[in-house]
Amino acid sequence: MKLLTLARQSDSLYDRQFIDISWLEFSFSLVLVAVTLLLSLLLKLHIEKSLFVASVRAALQLLAVGLFFTAIFDHKHAELWSWLWVIFMVLLATEIIRRRVPTVKRLSPVALIAIKTSVAMVASVAFFFEVIEYTPINVVVVSGITIGNIVPSAVLAVQQLNMQLTSRRLEAESLLALGADKSILTRFLAPQIIKTAITTQIERTKVVGLIALPGAMTGLLLAGIEPMDAVLLQLIVMYMILGSVTITVCIIVWFGLKMSLTNDLRFITQSNDI
Numbered sequence: 001m002k003l004l005t006l007a008r009q010s011d012s013l014y015d016r017q018f019i020d021i022s023w024l025e026f027s028f029s030l031v032l033v034a035v036t037l038l039l040s041l042l043l044k045l046h047i048e049k050s051l052f053v054a055s056v057r058a059a060l061q062l063l064a065v066g067l068f069f070t071a072i073f074d075h076k077h078a079e080l081w082s083w084l085w086v087i088f089m090v091l092l093a094t095e096i097i098r099r100r101v102p103t104v105k106r107l108s109p110v111a112l113i114a115i116k117t118s119v120a121m122v123a124s125v126a127f128f129f130e131v132i133e134y135t136p137i138n139v140v141v142v143s144g145i146t147i148g149n150i151v152p153s154a155v156l157a158v159q160q161l162n163m164q165l166t167s168r169r170l171e172a173e174s175l176l177a178l179g180a181d182k183s184i185l186t187r188f189l190a191p192q193i194i195k196t197a198i199t200t201q202i203e204r205t206k207v208v209g210l211i212a213l214p215g216a217m218t219g220l221l222l223a224g225i226e227p228m229d230a231v232l233l234q235l236i237v238m239y240m241i242l243g244s245v246t247i248t249v250c251i252i253v254w255f256g257l258k259m260s261l262t263n264d265l266r267f268i269t270q271s272n273d274i
Contacts, residue, residue: 033051033055036051037051037052068085069137069140072085072136073136073137078136079136079139081136082136082137082139082140083139085140086119086139086140086143089143089144089147090112090115090116090119090147091112093111093115093147093150093151093154094108094111094112094115095108096151096155097111097151097154097155097158098111100155100158100159101155101158101159101162103162104158104161104162104256104260106256106259106260107158107252107256110251110252110255110256110259111154111158111252113251113255114154114247114248114249114251114252114255115147115150115154115248117247117248117251118146118150118243118244118245118247118248119143119146119147119244121243121244121247122142122143122146122240122243122244123139123142123143125240126138126142126236126240127139127142131236132236142240145216145237145240145241146240146241146244149201149241149244149245150244150245150248152200153197153198153200153201153245153248153249154197154248154249154252156196156197156200157193157194157196157197157198157248157249157252157253157256158252158256160192160193160196160197160253161189161193161252161253161256161257161260164189164192164193165189165257165260168189171188172185172188172189175188182257182258182261183258185257185261186254186257186258189257190250190253190254190257193253193257194246194249194250194253197249197253198245198246198249201241201242201245201246202242205238205241205242208234208238209231214234214237214238216230216233216234216237217230217231217233217234220233220234
């Protein structure tokens with residue numbers, strides 16, 4: 001069953017639904033942004049600039065992506081373009097993680113390997129086993145969902161790694177003084193860091209459908225897809241996200257800890273020449 005090609009011809013109410021949004025209808029949503037800006041002014045939150053920049057940036061980025069998709073998916077080299085877009089997303093995600101926590105040294109190669117590994121595993125499961133039909137647009141969509149959910153957890157993992165190396169440095173140095181090596185120190189610090197970084201994603205998975213209806217499911221329902229088909233696709237997406245987040249965090253934390261020590265078991269700091 002290829003769940004991203006679910007269009008059917010029947011008398012079902014869901015198959016007769018369609019969405020046709022005009023620019024005028026889109027502009028009505030800006031009322032909510034205006035209300036948010038007004039509340040910021042009235043309550044003196046001083047976030048007007050951030051709200052405005054975020055709203056404009058989101059619009060420009062999504063419109064650019066929409067135009068890009070329109071241009072490439074009917075192109076004869078659509079498959080090549082789709083994978084180039086995935087590579088761009090992976091590199092951008094790596095740079096975002098590095099910028100969020102610049103104090104952690106040697107982070108970029110570890111983050112790059114972790115994200116590439118997760119995306120490759122998700123794509124392999126989704127397309128090799130034909131869970132989702134292999135098309136250029138599905139390649140970008142599946143990879144985009146995966147990477148978009150990886151980044152927040154990866155950033156949290158790196159922040160926790162940095163904090164643990166600072167707050168538990170005396171414990172770590174004591175272990176090293178007693179003869180521990182990189183592997184022992186990694187096994188000592190890694191579990192708590194990984195657990196903290198993936199807890200949010202686990203809790204989000206637990207409450208899905210009870211407190212919130214996820215984006216993929218909501219979008220399919222609005223597009224007129226049968227509810228059970230939408231639910232099955234959302235479950236696939238949630239499991240892909242949970243697995244990819246866990247894989248990415250484990251790789252980043254495990255190798256990040258190892259690379260935070262020099263060969264003679266000294267902690268790498270910003271002043272170290274590396």
